[in-house]
Amino acid sequence: MALPVIKSYAMPAESELPVNKVAWTPDAKRAVLLIHDMQQYFVDAFTAGESPVVELIDHIGQLRAKCHELGIPVVYSAQPGGQTPEQRGLQLDFWGTGINGGPTQKQIIEPLTPAPQDTFMTKWRYSAFQKTELLDLMQEQGRDQLIVCGIYAHIGCLMTSCEAFMKDIQAFLVADAVADFSAEKHRMALTYASERCAVTLTTGRLLESLDASAEGSDSVGANFSEARSHTAAAMESDEISTGSGAPARLDALRVQVAELLQEEPALIGEHDDLIEIWGLDSIRIMSLAERFRVEGTEVTFVDLAEQPTLASWAVLLSAQPHRVMPNGDYF
Template sequence: MPLPAIAPYPMPSSAVLPRNRVDWTVQPARAVLLVHDLQNHFLRPFTPDAAPLTELLDNVGRLTKHCRAIGLPVVYAAQPGGQTPAQRGLQQDFWGDGVPDDRDAEGIAAAVAPQHGDTLLTKWKYSAFIRTDLAEQMYDLGRDQLIIVGVYAHIGVQATACDAWMRDIQPFVVADAVADFSAADHIQALRWAARTCAAVTTTEALVQSIEGA
């Protein structure tokens, strides 16, 4: 099944965000920013120069820049192109061949590309923790909070947030720095995360929280 074409939709405003069950706040000394699957392959289904893609890239760019400036680690998770069926596993049944063996398709969007000092993980499954050393890197750094941005909210973002929670890592999903197949999928993912495993926040609230920490 190929990725669907994604019609423009507005980023959710703070007025429609779900209420969090937890009162967690991001503490820079405890947190890592994860940029999830922002590869050209996964962004091509969006309508160029339209919401939510424009806001997604603007907000992720703002957060990565801010985190780098204060020394908060920035980690990118990206899938390799040209995976074999054995490497794909059951993802093959749901999504087909995945990222093609093409440098541009594999690449992370130029507007939010990794910079010197960032970490790039090779990602294999929905969760960025599976077959990677993300958890070990966080434990080694003494960090137990994960800020998640990227695509797609109801698939990999949601799975990674839940996986973090099961490892006693506090996940934060940034509502206007993730995107999805539709507005309905986007909101559904935020509601599920807020109900079960994560704190849902916004780019502006997160920046202010970090600055005030």
Template sequence: MVLPVINSYAMPDRSAVPVAGPPWAIDPARAALLVHDMQNHFVRAFPPDRSPVVELVDNIATLRELAGTLGMPIVFSAEPAAQRPGQRGLMRDIWGPGIGPEPDGDAAVVASLTPRVGEHLMVNVRHNAFLRSHLGRLLRAEGRDQLILCGVRAHLGILLTAADAFMHDIQPFVVADAVADFSAEDHSMALRWIARTGVVCTTDQLIRHLLHGKAAHSM
């Protein structure tokens, strides 16, 4: 299976955020930001200059700036180029060989989100960013037990990483309008599933609570 053609769709707004969810309060002293798979290879699959990719990139940029201002660890996960068959594993059977050698920069994080000095760039060989990576060790070393997730794709990397965060007693906060997917249906389905074991919110809601410390269940 190769990447499907993605049609433009509207980013979900507050009305699309699942009401139910854990009553956790986001705390910048406990939280880290994960920007998942925002690489040219994946982002180019979306129609350029249209929803949802315009809001996706803008909202992630906004969250990244605030996280830096608040002293939160910022982590980028990125699939490596030219993976060997043994490294790619069963991913190859479904998604093919993955990102090829990168003369055109497919493996690079999109230019507007290029990781900066002091931010972490982590190799990610599976949808779940915790698997076969040092993400868990990094969060423990930084004393962080909350993880804000944004990036692509909602029903794969974001959902699986949020679920594994929960299994590791790390509270996941998924930003509904800072993730994107193959379709509006996949996007909506992912948010509903994530809300069973994580907090789902919009960018504006999360910013307000990071700045003012209000309880997440009042989002």
């Protein structure tokens, strides 16, 4: 009934993440960071100095620092030591007595010691919402997004994400800031979450989204008129219709964007503002930028966000070196 000895395994890369069913975007003004059960007792099950625990601690540290910088509340959950059988409940049957009554096992690990402004919360069951003040804290601060990191992915982290969903709170399970008994259980947790209750994303993507939301939409909005003028000028000079590879790219882009939006390609006009009309958010724009980068073009998130139409993107991509993919599409 004790915790297993966890063998080293690699943290999942962004290319290995499951496809999210929803496209929620982390917002610094709506989010709370939950650092879940990063106690010595649970961390000791991993091999010190090896993956995934090295990346786990580093990425949680990055998330916490960004949340402190942006004024996002940080909440720590931790199980108490020396629980009585009544306090332990049915967990006693599955996991035994748990953390002992001494001072060491129950402590948050030293690299992640809570800061004075952080909230420390005693946690009694898998979900961090059960028998805790987490929901009240979020409601009092008008927060309806929960960023979940910590251990273990397929137990407390996943159950907390599920319960967040059932309370109409958007959950973000940070794929490389959680860890588990094995790569298989880690992958299972991410797949279940992405298909049923949360958005899964990497630490890097989450940090980018929080920064973008904190900066606001003013800079992007200010560039919309310039972007539209650029597109209009391109149309007048027949750049869209005659540029090398642009028609093929336009068709391929329409299909890619339609898949992300879960819409019929024919419904999306080449000059539709994909952000304002179709609700294309920063996470999906970043995923497109990353896809284009992998496929050999140097187009950034800012490039796409400033010119959010299929026509503009076709022009941008036409100006980049490209190669023909196996299905005949141009990128």
